[in-house]
Amino acid sequence: MFTYPRQVQFYETDLMGIVHHSNYLRFFEEARVAWAHYLGVLDYQQKESAYFLAVLETQVRHLRPGSFGERIEIDLEAKLEGIRISFQYRIRSLTQGVVLALGQTVHVSLNLELRPIKPKPELIKIMGSRQWTETWL
Amino acid sequence: MFTYPRQVQFYETDLMGIVHHSNYLRFFEEARVAWAHYLGVLDYQQKESAYFLAVLETQVRHLRPGSFGERIEIDLEAKLEGIRISFQYRIRSLTQGVVLALGQTVHVSLNLELRPIKPKPELIKIMGSRQWTETWL
Amino acid sequence: MFTYPRQVQFYETDLMGIVHHSNYLRFFEEARVAWAHYLGVLDYQQKESAYFLAVLETQVRHLRPGSFGERIEIDLEAKLEGIRISFQYRIRSLTQGVVLALGQTVHVSLNLELRPIKPKPELIKIMGSRQWTETWL
Amino acid sequence: MFTYPRQVQFYETDLMGIVHHSNYLRFFEEARVAWAHYLGVLDYQQKESAYFLAVLETQVRHLRPGSFGERIEIDLEAKLEGIRISFQYRIRSLTQGVVLALGQTVHVSLNLELRPIKPKPELIKIMGSRQWTETWL
Numbered sequence: 001m002f003t004y005p006r007q008v009q010f011y012e013t014d015l016m017g018i019v020h021h022s023n024y025l026r027f028f029e030e031a032r033v034a035w036a037h038y039l040g041v042l043d044y045q046q047k048e049s050a051y052f053l054a055v056l057e058t059q060v061r062h063l064r065p066g067s068f069g070e071r072i073e074i075d076l077e078a079k080l081e082g083i084r085i086s087f088q089y090r091i092r093s094l095t096q097g098v099v100l101a102l103g104q105t106v107h108v109s110l111n112l113e114l115r116p117i118k119p120k121p122e123l124i125k126i127m128g129s130r131q132w133t134e135t136w137l
Numbered sequence: 138m139f140t141y142p143r144q145v146q147f148y149e150t151d152l153m154g155i156v157h158h159s160n161y162l163r164f165f166e167e168a169r170v171a172w173a174h175y176l177g178v179l180d181y182q183q184k185e186s187a188y189f190l191a192v193l194e195t196q197v198r199h200l201r202p203g204s205f206g207e208r209i210e211i212d213l214e215a216k217l218e219g220i221r222i223s224f225q226y227r228i229r230s231l232t233q234g235v236v237l238a239l240g241q242t243v244h245v246s247l248n249l250e251l252r253p254i255k256p257k258p259e260l261i262k263i264m265g266s267r268q269w270t271e272t273w274l
Numbered sequence: 275m276f277t278y279p280r281q282v283q284f285y286e287t288d289l290m291g292i293v294h295h296s297n298y299l300r301f302f303e304e305a306r307v308a309w310a311h312y313l314g315v316l317d318y319q320q321k322e323s324a325y326f327l328a329v330l331e332t333q334v335r336h337l338r339p340g341s342f343g344e345r346i347e348i349d350l351e352a353k354l355e356g357i358r359i360s361f362q363y364r365i366r367s368l369t370q371g372v373v374l375a376l377g378q379t380v381h382v383s384l385n386l387e388l389r390p391i392k393p394k395p396e397l398i399k400i401m402g403s404r405q406w407t408e409t410w411l
Numbered sequence: 412m413f414t415y416p417r418q419v420q421f422y423e424t425d426l427m428g429i430v431h432h433s434n435y436l437r438f439f440e441e442a443r444v445a446w447a448h449y450l451g452v453l454d455y456q457q458k459e460s461a462y463f464l465a466v467l468e469t470q471v472r473h474l475r476p477g478s479f480g481e482r483i484e485i486d487l488e489a490k491l492e493g494i495r496i497s498f499q500y501r502i503r504s505l506t507q508g509v510v511l512a513l514g515q516t517v518h519v520s521l522n523l524e525l526r527p528i529k530p531k532p533e534l535i536k537i538m539g540s541r542q543w544t545e546t547w548l
Contacts, residue, residue, distance in 0.1 A: 009437070009440070009441055009444070010288060010289070010440055010444055010461060011288060011294050011296060011437050011440055013288050013289040014284060014285060014287050014288065014289070015184060015187070015284070015287040015288070015289070015291045015292075015342055016187070016188065016191070016247075016251070017289045017458060018251070018289075020285050021162060021192040021195060022159050022160075022162040022163050022166075022285060023159075025158060025159040025162065026159050026420070026422050029159075029420070029421055029422055030420055033420070033421055033480075037480070044478070044479055044480025044481070044506075045480075047152060047428060047479075050152070050153070050421060050479065051153065054153070055158040055199055056198070056199055057196075057197065057198050057199065058158060058195070058196070058197045059194075059195070059196045059197075060194065060195045060196075061193070061194050062192055062193055062194065065251055067455070068289055068455055068458075068461065069444075069448070069455025069456075070455070095455075110153075114153070114155070114202055146300070146303070146304055146307070147303055147307055147324060147425065147426070148300050148303055148425060148431050148433060150425050150426040151421060151422060151424050151425065151426070152421070152424040152425070152426070152428045152429075152479055154321060154426045155426075157422050159422060163283070163285050166283070166284055166285055167283055170283070170284055170343075174343070181341070181342055181343025181344070181369075182343075184291060184342075187284060187342070204318070205318055205321075205324065205426055206307075206311070206318025206319075207318070232318075289458060289461070290461070290462065290465070290521075290525070292525070295436060295466040295469060296433050296434075296436040296437050296440075297433075299432060299433040299436065300433050303433075321426060324426070324427070325427065328427070329432040329473055330472070330473055331470075331471065331472050331473065332432060332469070332470070332471045333468075333469070333470045333471075334468065334469045334470075335467070335468050336466055336467055336468065339525055384427075388427070388429070388476055
């Protein structure tokens, strides 16, 4: 399991005084990109490097509202299924000591013309037959 | 069925040259708010007016990438289930003549302390036992 | 003078219950792009079409807060100075009947390697020696 | 001088492959909020705590484009002038070893009805007659 720390920013709140729900997809993306960079399969210097994480599906379940300044941690697990990579996420608030949200996203590798291709060999090698330990959502 | 027209903005694209996936939740929200205002159950002048659409769950399936300047239409259907309101969405590109994305969101009414409450009577009256005509996602 | 209509969205508010200030740069951009498309110097189908509006400088003065659902109009004027294009903006609220914000932005044309180049001939032809009628900011 | 570290996120890029200009105002805000929290004049637990940083004016000059994954640092200086607080910012790229942008923002304290008020005593005490060491923009 990979964990990514984050703090809720002022510009991520809305008039209800809580984190706007669209930002959870951005929190997931930050964690996913940090995970890929950590594993060495994403190189910030190469533009096409992020194209193996094109988004096919997203799903979020909100359990508690998040607030300005709140310290959160995003837990992440990944698995490879055919040419697709699936992630699950759990966002925990360190400030409140509760889970704020759960989510899943599905991705596919694209070439520069945005057509689906097989994942690059180093990703297949690293991912192997890794599975999620359990299903959070 | 309610339809909301929209054009993709430059600031909604990312380095892949397409609409960033988090913006689809914002397109859904725009359509949902326009629908609620059209039916007279959302008053822009009253801050608490939007609190009956607090987000519990979101789901998006991406079929084709959207591009800068593309003209889209968001079809929307709503139904009331207990204290929850569920919406489904279909985003069509007029420019490409295809469906870009499908989605669903689930909502609950909150009071000003962000606790779940029953939907306001005028919403129950308007929604009645209205169902989705079919399921898009 | 070119005028672009817009409505403030829910996701553009922050916990103070007003439009987050970063969104004014997005309102300016929407107006600028609509202006360029209207004049025929921006083609949505061509990715490099927007590269003549790379941003060098921005400036915003906030006079009144904007609110969720508010109907606004963005007035815009442009002028060409050497290889730079400058715009000024005035955001009026139709709902409140007041000016919400004033702004200016400065732009330069870039090639695909992001290096400054001369504006394309059709832009020079259209802009001519057009000046702002007055300075708003 | 206060320095705030940050990394450019994927969702902050646009179709030109660089950081969208509106995000620089968000980088400034992150640095400003971190500074205020560091000095003890902003309490994340109290909603009204951020109301002393309501935005009156913003200004940004872009020197170089920023890219996905780039590590940046935001330098910040503050000064109090009557009831207004002014900040200047300098965004340096650690990845490129250059300055990406310079900026200034002006703020005023608001009460919960969004009317200007005098800064709170602890802010006046902390700020004293502190001046910027030089002007960056």
